[in-house]
Amino acid sequence: METYYSEEELKTLGIKKYGFNVKVSRHVALYRPEELEIGNNVRIDDFTIISGKVVLGDYIHIAQSCGLYGGNSGIYMEDYSGISSHVVIYATSNDYSGRFMTNPTVPEKYTTGINCPVYLKKHVIIGCMSVILPGVTVEEGCAVGAMSLVNKSLVAWGIYAGAPVRRLKDRSKHLLELADKLEEEVSRLGKQIHDLKVGDYIEKKNLITYESAVQYASITGDNNPIHFETKEAYQSYYGRPVAHGMILAGFISGAIGGAMPGAGCIYEAQTFSFIRPVFYGDTILTRITVISIDAERNRVTLKTECFNQNHDCVLDGEAVVLPRKKSLPF
Known part of the structure; x- marks a missing residue:
């Protein structure tokens, strides 16, 4: 025993x-x-x-x-x-x-x-x-x-x-x-379910650059001309190139995997609503907030939001993640 x-x-x-x-x-x-x-x-x-x-x-x-x-x-x-x-x-x-x-x-x-x-x-x-x-x-x-x-x-x-x-x-x-x-x-190991409480949040800032769009397109194959310096972009609804919305999804993934709850977590589900366009040169604030905790199933629901430099919400959604379960190695 x-x-x-x-x-x-x-x-x-x-x-x-x-x-x-x-x-x-x-x-x-x-x-x-x-x-x-x-x-x-x-x-x-x-x-x-x-x-x-x-x-x-x-x-x-x-x-x-x-x-x-x-x-x-x-x-x-x-x-x-x-x-x-x-x-x-x-x-x-x-x-x-x-x-x-x-x-x-x-x-x-x-x-x-x-x-x-x-x-x-x-x-x-x-x-x-x-x-x-x-x-x-x-x-x-x-x-x-x-x-x-x-x-x-x-x-x-x-x-x-x-x-x-x-x-x-x-x-x-x-x-x-x-x-x-x-x-x-x-902190580098990532949080466990007992470290979290409803209302906990983290924020992270990122700059949207034209170079990031080029890299994203080369990785994903999303070469839609509205994202680049093309005639189609300037004739589009927004009148200029618009950044890939999924770059913001990457910011959210980075914030979840890097800090809330951090290393060792498993990303189970995610919803997105793209509220406003994002343009090159925008500074994006990503906010991840704990909105519910299911300790029995080791699952946390997170509110996932992105805001531009004008404090306008450009992306809204929810994620479900499994925080790491392994105890500390000491």
């Missing part, structure tokens, strides 16, 4: 929301999973307990035997953050002052709760067996050494350790360059 739940099994756990490439160990205990949100590229290892409101971003690792007790206030881990084994994070606790009784076996009227959200910002790493108390914000880029007690918020880009924790020195920001390289590499 696999160590982690399969995609189909994840659907049965009652998790509020999760992205792609999510690995949850079969030995993880989830309490109130309907309040758990998980981003993309997340791994949660054996014997971890997650209880209450917990929100995890992208590229997050939670090592074995951790405890995340979000209560009603929540624990929020941003992108590229991680916690080592046996780390415990509390967004909820009891009052230890002696003014109230403690522990959940006692009726609530004799106890009082402390509920404050905990935030781990981007690129935070927490060493093994550390404890983080309610109300703490660990700012971006902080590293906390093993067996530390984090009872106060930490200033960004520091290395901390101790019980209670104290700042030892500044932390290098070189990892930000590595993160940029990673995101650039991922």
